[in-house]
Amino acid sequence: MTDIKACNLWHLASARHFAELSESEKEMMASFMTHINVKKSGYIYNAGDRDETLYIVMEGRIKTTRLSEDGKEITLEILEPGDIFGELTLAGEEERETSAVALEDSLICAVKRSDFEDFLHQSPLFAFSVTKLIGLRLRKIENRYENIIFKDVRSRLVSLFYDLADKYGEECPEGRKIKIRLSHQELSNLIGSTRETVTLELSKLKKSGEIITDGRAFILPQKKTA
Amino acid sequence: MTDIKACNLWHLASARHFAELSESEKEMMASFMTHINVKKSGYIYNAGDRDETLYIVMEGRIKTTRLSEDGKEITLEILEPGDIFGELTLAGEEERETSAVALEDSLICAVKRSDFEDFLHQSPLFAFSVTKLIGLRLRKIENRYENIIFKDVRSRLVSLFYDLADKYGEECPEGRKIKIRLSHQELSNLIGSTRETVTLELSKLKKSGEIITDGRAFILPQKKTA
DNA sequence: CCTGAATTGTAAGCTCCCTTACAGCCGTAA
DNA sequence: TTACGGCTGTAAGGGAGCTTACAATTCAGG
Numbered sequence: 001m002t003d004i005k006a007c008n009l010w011h012l013a014s015a016r017h018f019a020e021l022s023e024s025e026k027e028m029m030a031s032f033m034t035h036i037n038v039k040k041s042g043y044i045y046n047a048g049d050r051d052e053t054l055y056i057v058m059e060g061r062i063k064t065t066r067l068s069e070d071g072k073e074i075t076l077e078i079l080e081p082g083d084i085f086g087e088l089t090l091a092g093e094e095e096r097e098t099s100a101v102a103l104e105d106s107l108i109c110a111v112k113r114s115d116f117e118d119f120l121h122q123s124p125l126f127a128f129s130v131t132k133l134i135g136l137r138l139r140k141i142e143n144r145y146e147n148i149i150f151k152d153v154r155s156r157l158v159s160l161f162y163d164l165a166d167k168y169g170e171e172c173p174e175g176r177k178i179k180i181r182l183s184h185q186e187l188s189n190l191i192g193s194t195r196e197t198v199t200l201e202l203s204k205l206k207k208s209g210e211i212i213t214d215g216r217a218f219i220l221p222q223k224k225t226a
Numbered sequence: 227m228t229d230i231k232a233c234n235l236w237h238l239a240s241a242r243h244f245a246e247l248s249e250s251e252k253e254m255m256a257s258f259m260t261h262i263n264v265k266k267s268g269y270i271y272n273a274g275d276r277d278e279t280l281y282i283v284m285e286g287r288i289k290t291t292r293l294s295e296d297g298k299e300i301t302l303e304i305l306e307p308g309d310i311f312g313e314l315t316l317a318g319e320e321e322r323e324t325s326a327v328a329l330e331d332s333l334i335c336a337v338k339r340s341d342f343e344d345f346l347h348q349s350p351l352f353a354f355s356v357t358k359l360i361g362l363r364l365r366k367i368e369n370r371y372e373n374i375i376f377k378d379v380r381s382r383l384v385s386l387f388y389d390l391a392d393k394y395g396e397e398c399p400e401g402r403k404i405k406i407r408l409s410h411q412e413l414s415n416l417i418g419s420t421r422e423t424v425t426l427e428l429s430k431l432k433k434s435g436e437i438i439t440d441g442r443a444f445i446l447p448q449k450k451t452a
Numbered sequence: 453c454c455t456g457a458a459t460t461g462t463a464a465g466c467t468c469c470c471t472t473a474c475a476g477c478c479g480t481a482a
Numbered sequence: 483t484t485a486c487g488g489c490t491g492t493a494a495g496g497g498a499g500c501t502t503a504c505a506a507t508t509c510a511g512g
Contacts, residue, residue, distance in 0.1 A: 068376040091361025124347040135317025138364045149418040150294040192375040
């Protein structure tokens with residue numbers, strides 16, 4: 001076994017979605033993978049690219065985004081080690097409709113669509129896990145779509161913080177602290193608003209005590225259920 | 227073979243996603259299904275329901291929607307015979323987040339989630355076809371999410387008409403005619419706007435010739451590429 | 453420690469489109 | 483035929499949040 005293959009294997013072992021695979025399946029998957037280092041702010045693919053590849057995050061963080069003609073940005077997902085992205089090539093996406101950018105120096109693995117498909121056909125369990133993954137993303141974006149139509153910026157911001165707390169939260173005396181740092185710009189990209197409006201609403205939320213800041217970390221205070 | 231089973235089989239034969247199945251697989255699937263008649267405006271499930279079932283449209287048309295507290299509605303999909311819905315129970319949706327309503331008297335088939343999952347595990351080809359289905363829905367809603375953030379009502383309405391023409395279009399002398407009738411209310415539910423605004427923008431589009439009406443059908447005129 | 457870049461804070465003005473309010477119209481059921 | 487419910491047309495008014503503009507602050511790198 002080559003060093004690279006061993007390295008892929010090692011990374012796979014820790015990746016979500018691959019946990020259920022047998023050793024031989026993992027070896028097979030590892031042999032399909034090539035790995036790629038991406039520098040902070042480097043793109044993996046851009047909207048319009050013809051790129052029939054799926055990726056797995058090994059180290060670092062990646063975001064998937066959409067850009068408007070006049071340079072505005074929407075963030076669709078923030079991806080952590082173990083997450084799969086580029087999966088829509090499976091659904092017949094010929095040109096990428098989304099871009100993927102590294103938020104920090106990252107290591108990712110690439111698998112050709114055809115290899116990935118072969119693998120899906122051979123491992124029903126793995127196939128089902130991928131179906132669930134895409135289904136979860138569908139649920140999430142449907143909820144965001146609903147929010148942007150029915151809710152104002154303030155309440156979208158609050159629900160974003162609850163989502164972030166579920167993903168990055170850590171109990172602390174005051175409540176749940178969100179461990180990652182996000183600029184107002186990034187927050188606004190996540191809720192479909194603007195940087196200025198987020199700054200404004202955020203300061204109102206601080207005043208009303210719905211959000212506490214500790215340095216530059218956000219804390220969701222525990223609801224008093226007395 | 228019972229009459230019901232024979233009937234299910236007959237319906238399955240014509241359903242998208244099931245075309246690739248072998249006869250024995252189709253028989254097995256048919257044996258899992260129960261069928262249900264729904265009257266126009268009857269609901270199949272509502273947001274909040276605990277309902278671990280997948281459905282296949284056999285006859286009629288179904289829409290999936292989301293409702294706000296104050297009664298506003300978003301239409302997510304309009305489903306035709308052969309379409310599957312309720313699929314997000316596969317992704318761990320414990321309570322339905324969406325509602326499903328019949329747009330006309332319809333016949334649908336129901337399959338329990340556990341049966342459906344068994345089936346997925348046994349037929350990799352079918353599993354992959356379901357993955358593609360969910361992936362397509364994800365792509366579609368991501369595009370709508372982008373549109374609602376970047377585009378105004380006018381251009382959302384135009385792209386809706388292009389989508390509708392792809393799905394329901396029919397060539398005619400003036401261009402592509404959209405064969406189904408949708409009220410302004412329904413159009414606004416599809417683009418996240420209001421009935422009044424749609425009426426207004428639509429009348430502007432008619433004046434500018436971007437949309438033609440024939441009776442109550444909409445026609446997208448062919449672009450002059452001279 | 454210094455400097456430039458990135459981030460945050462604040463505010464005035466404006467615009468899109470939602471809300472509210474009616475009036476006319478069309479189709480269909482009685 | 484009438485009457486009623488649903489659909490369409492139109493218009494005034496208002497408001498949430500986007501734009502634009504600029505200043506203050508923080509941060510990272512030299």
